[in-house]
Amino acid sequence: MRHQEVFETVRDRIAKEPDATRAMTVTVETLKNSLPGYDWVGVYLLDSNELVLGPFAGKPSPHTRIPVGRGICGAAAAEKATIIVDDVDNDSRYLACSVDTKSEIVVPIMRGDDVLGELDVDSDRLAAFGEADKILLESIAGLLAERIAAGRG
Numbered sequence: 020m021r022h023q024e025v026f027e028t029v030r031d032r033i034a035k036e037p038d039a040t041r042a043m044t045v046t047v048e049t050l051k052n053s054l055p056g057y058d059w060v061g062v063y064l065l066d067s068n069e070l071v072l073g074p075f076a077g078k079p080s081p082h083t084r085i086p087v088g089r090g091i092c093g094a095a096a097a098e099k100a101t102i103i104v105d106d107v108d109n110d111s112r113y114l115a116c117s118v119d120t121k122s123e124i125v126v127p128i129m130r131g132d133d134v135l136g137e138l139d140v141d142s143d144r145l146a147a148f149g150e151a152d153k154i155l156l157e158s159i160a161g162l163l164a165e166r167i168a169a170g171r172g
């Protein structure tokens with residue numbers, strides 16, 4: 020599927036899910052199943068100063084709680100910006116989830132200036148993620164931000 024088509028599929032599927040957790044689950048499953056190279060897809064949610072693993076698709080991760088500032092996930096939350104790592108072995112911040120992972124993209128889920136969480140995608144291929152992935156995942160993060168914020172009232 021092309022990225023635009025994946026965006027439309029995710030948008031339409033989460034529109035049918037009133038529950039925020041279900042919306043996140045459908046999102047990670049659709050991304051993993053639609054795009055080659057998306058080998059692990061998960062959502063982390065910010066809980067005070069820690070990122071807590073929520074719905075994910077792929078093998079279980081040992082990193083279920085990551086302090087802001089640690090790992091690539093924690094760096095993206097601290098910087099409030101998307102981080103793409105082409106080769107995780109060359110990034111000292113990287114916290115290993117799977118020995119198969121070669122590259123990673125982490126996209127903060129923002130509401131105004133607040134980080135609500137993030138979307139994390141790992142690939143078994145080197146340099147799997149580029150501008151099209153950044154645009155896609157930032158757009159989806161925007162949809163999830165509305166949903167998470169609405170769920171919190």
Ligand code: SME
Pocket residue numbers: 059061080082085089090091092093112113114115116123139141
């Ligand atoms: N690699 C991440 C940890 C989470 S796992 O990829 C699921 C990091 O460096 O923060």
